[in-house]
Each structure stands twice: as C-alpha cells, then as structure tokens.
Amino acid sequence: MKTTQITLFGKLRKWAPQGLIEVATQSEMNPQLLREVVARELSKRNPDFMGLSELLSSAVANESRVLREDELIGDSKEFFLLPPVCGG
Amino acid sequence: MDSKRTIIKIVKGAVQAEEVVDTLTHPAHGGQACFFGAVRNLNHGRDVLAVSYECHTSLAMTVLEEIVNEARIKWGDELVAVVIHGTEKLNVGEISVGIGVSTPHRDEAFEACRYIIEQLKVRAPIWKQEHYIDGDSEWLKGHELCRHSKHTTEKSL
Numbered sequence: 268m269k270t271t272q273i274t275l276f277g278k279l280r281k282w283a284p285q286g287l288i289e290v291a292t293q294s295e296m297n298p299q300l301l302r303e304v305v306a307r308e309l310s311k312r313n314p315d316f317m318g319l320s321e322l323l324s325s326a327v328a329n330e331s332r333v334l335r336e337d338e339l340i341g342d343s344k345e346f347f348l349l350p351p352v353c354g355g
Numbered sequence: 356m357d358s359k360r361t362i363i364k365i366v367k368g369a370v371q372a373e374e375v376v377d378t379l380t381h382p383a384h385g386g387q388a389c390f391f392g393a394v395r396n397l398n399h400g401r402d403v404l405a406v407s408y409e410c411h412t413s414l415a416m417t418v419l420e421e422i423v424n425e426a427r428i429k430w431g432d433e434l435v436a437v438v439i440h441g442t443e444k445l446n447v448g449e450i451s452v453g454i455g456v457s458t459p460h461r462d463e464a465f466e467a468c469r470y471i472i473e474q475l476k477v478r479a480p481i482w483k484q485e486h487y488i489d490g491d492s493e494w495l496k497g498h499e500l501c502r503h504s505k506h507t508t509e510k511s512l
Contacts, residue, residue, distance in 0.1 A: 276482055328480070332414065
C-alpha cells in the first residue's frame with residue numbers, strides 16, 4: 268500500500284474544500300478502483316456525500332495525460348480527478 | 356513543436372485580445388481568423404454576474420498542443436496558432452478564451468479556428484462555475500473525458 272495524493276477539480280471540490288485528499292492505494296489498481304477508494308474517503312469525510320455521480324463520470328489523470336480505463340496506476344503518488352470538462 | 360508557430364497559454368485573469376491578434380502577422384499568410392469567447396450575462400434564463408474558471412494546467416497545455424497539431428495535419432503545416440485561456444473569476448464581458456489562426460488562405464483559417472475551439476471545449480481539462488445575481492453559484496455540466504461502466508462501479512461500492 269502507498270499513500271497517494273488526489274487533486275479534485277470542479278464540482279468535486281465541494282466534498283474536499285482544499286481540493287486535495289490522500290488515500291491508500293496499490294499499484295495494481297485501475298482508474299475505476301481508484302475512484303472507488305476516493306468515493307469511500309469522501310463518504311467518510313462527508314456523511315451527506317452526494318457526489319458519486321460526478322465522481323464516477325470523472326477521468327483519472329496524471330500530470331500529462333488521462334489514464335486509460337484498463338491501465339494500472341502503477342507507482343505514481345499523485346493523480347487528478349477530472350469531472351466532465353466545459354472550457355471556453 | 357515549433358514554438359514560433361504555436362503559442363499556448365493558460366493565464367490568470369482575462370485574455371487580452373491584442374495578445375492573440377498581434378501574434379498572427381505572417382508575411383506569407385493572407386488569412387487570419389480569430390475567435391474570442393466572453394462571459395455572457397445570461398445562461399439558461401439565469402442572470403450571470405461572473406464565471407470562475409479552473410484548470411489542470413499542465414494537462415491542458417498538452418491537450419491544446421495536441422489539438423493544434425491535429426489542426427496543422429488537417430489544414431497545413433504552415434498554420435500558425437495562438438490559444439490563450441483565462442482562469443480565475445472573470446466578469447461579464449471579459450474574454451475567457453482567445454484563439455487565433457493564420458494560414459495562407461482564408462478557408463483554412465476559418466476551419467482550423469473552429470476546429471480548435473470545438474475540440475478545446477470537449478477535451479481541455481477546464482471547468483467553469485457560474486456566479487448568479489441572486490448569490491447562488493453552480494458548476495456547469497460538461498463532457499466526460501473517460502468512458503467506463505458506471506453501472507459496474509456503482510454496484511461495487
């Protein structure tokens with residue numbers, strides 16, 4: 268197990284006002300499992316957590332790219348959760 | 356990427372239109388197209404005071420470079436592009452995004468400029484939160500960057 272820092276963006280920040288949380292992860296996790304770990308952490312912090320829909324529609328990214336859903340998170344200790352985007 | 360032909364920036368505050376326009380001059384290019392997106396005062400019937408923009412900057416830079424590269428493949432290697440996106444809280448009328456494209460002829464400039472803004476809106480990791488005149492605020496819905504089985508994940512939680 269390792270401690271991984273997750274940065275939340277957009278609507279997800281509501282559940283972690285600083286936009287940052289730390290969760291315990293394993294290298295063999297894929298993005299879906301990482302989202303599940305984050306969901307549990309946010310539920311623990313917010314008994315009234317209602318952000319599951321946003322969380323499940325969020326992509327997992329590192330500094331430079333969005334992870335594929337079938338790839339493993341590996342040894343990285345920093346990820347970003349990207350809800351649906353709306354720039355412009 | 357040739358940095359002289361592509362300028363991509365994520366800036367704090369509003370985009371300055373001159374920065375986009377002034378970069379586009381090229382002696383061999385007869386077509387220059389620009390698009391500016393500004394904060395408007397009404398959305399879905401609600402009076403908007405301002406919009407806050409948030410960005411995963413390093414990833415956004417990568418994605419915007421990819422989009423410009425795609426435009427260059429589609430409309431010619433000589434294409435010059437400027438893409439500048441603002442962040443933080445912008446008031447009504449301020450420019451949130453500026454895109455400029457310069458090409459030898461106008462058709463390519465129009466088409467490439469349109470391509471870049473449309474792709475930016477669905478691929479760049481940027482989010483906006485509208486602030487309304489009644490004091491409320493709301494993050495806007497957007498385009499998912501991933502495709503996965505929500506059903507499976509919801510069941511497993």
